[in-house]
Amino acid sequence: MKRIIALFLCMIMLVPINVGAQVISEEEVDYSPLPVVGEIEAGVPLNNVKSAVLIDSDSGKLLFSENSDERLPPASITKIMSLILVMEAIENGQFTYETVLTCSDTAAKLGGSQIWLEPGEQMTVNDLLKAVAIVSANDATVLLAEAVAGSEEGFVVLMNSKAKSLGMNNTNFMNATGLDAENHYSTAYDVALMSKELLKHKKITEYTTVWMDTLRGGQSQLVSTNKLVRFYKGCTGLKTGTTADAGYCLSASASRDGLNLVAVVMGADTSPNRFSACQKLLNFGFANYCNKEIxxxxxxxxxxxxxxxxxxxxxxxxxxxxxxxxxxxxxxxxxxxxxxxxxxxxxxxxxxxxxxxxxxxxxxxxxxxxxxxxxxxxxxxxxxxxxxxxxxxxxx
The missing domain is CATH 2.60.410.10 (D-Ala-D-Ala carboxypeptidase, C-terminal domain)
Incomplete structure (x- = not known):
């Protein structure tokens, strides 16, 4: 009996536990594996989603579309545009990944998903990008927006200008975070366009492919709600989003054998359904298309x-x-x-x-x-x- 107890205690000691870490995530994390699904069938609509689209992220070619131009609340997949502007600012030399930013009162007061930044708290751009990409932190997003444009309002002007330049003709942003707001909308196709643009910044996948990480010297644990990052072969991100008005949204990117795809689902009725729908879209793309060298x-x-x-x-x-x-x-x-x-x-x-x-x-x-x-x-x-x-x- 003593040997059994000793063995049990040894097994417990082998499990890594950070007792003091605060787990931060956009929503309740589901650690279960993805269900096995097939692919979409021609002429058969996806169940339990309002709109969906699949594109080749290199050429932009449309491979599947279902209500993809319907204007809908985008929730936190709005932050794809925020990330584009931050990456551009870094590449233009406005600041670096190691630049330390100080949290404003405005950023600290935001609700929704956050890393609980305190007014005056300092954090590097690198860590703030982690917070946005992994747990969709609203406070981190607004702090980065203020660094780029001086204020969230000024940043939103840049967001809408960039959207127009990308041909996102059915999109209007009212904030940098995706919190529900009147006249804040996008479409599955427009989200695919900005996802394609974000993926041009190769370093972004160092953030969007992370399943778990930490901030504040290990005191805050980040857990991604994008199950595809952990369970889908070749997944490169990209962004989840959930609000009362938007339902469950997902822009999912993946690469296999030189083929790079982006699948977008908006308005799913449950979180599992958004993942299943994107799985089916990506499976369809990889099963039926290839990039051929000529x-x-x-x-x-x-x-x-x-x-x-x-x-x-x-x-x-x-x-x-x-x-x-x-x-x-x-x-x-x-x-x-x-x-x-x-x-x-x-x-x-x-x-x-x-x-x-x-x-x-x-x-x-x-x-x-x-x-x-x-x-x-x-x-x-x-x-x-x-x-x-x-x-x-x-x-x-």
């Missing part, structure tokens, strides 16, 4: 004839291989078509477009690449003609 210079001639030039031909730049998003069952239906004139007329400058390569999939054009001159060829005039003749006469 060799574009196989039929490309080395030179093109030149008329009225100091050279009889101009060399052609080697074309880079092209990556195209196609359906997996179309892999063998890719063709390239080289379009070049019989000749070009001098003068020709290096880099000038002299033709194009059309990329076709099952007869449909999916891409066009320019064919450029790899050198300059001068046009003939009386002085160049004389120089050429003289060189010819003097050459033994």
């Amino acid at each position: 060799k574009t210079d196989e039929n490309l001639p080395e030179t093109v004839p030149v008329k009225k030039g100091t050279k009889k031909s101009v060399t052609v730049q080697k074309s880079e291989n092209y990556y195209a998003l196609i359906k997996k069952n179309q892999k063998d239906k890719i063709k390239t078509e080289v379009n070049l004139p019989e000749y070009v007329t001098a003068p020709v400058k290096k880099g000038d477009k002299i033709g194009e390569i059309r990329i076709l999939c099952d007869g449909e054009e999916i891409g066009v690449l320019p064919i450029n001159a790899n050198e300059s060829v001068y046009g003939i005039n009386i002085w160049r003609s004389f120089a050429i003749l003289l060189k010819y006469l003097l050459t033994p």
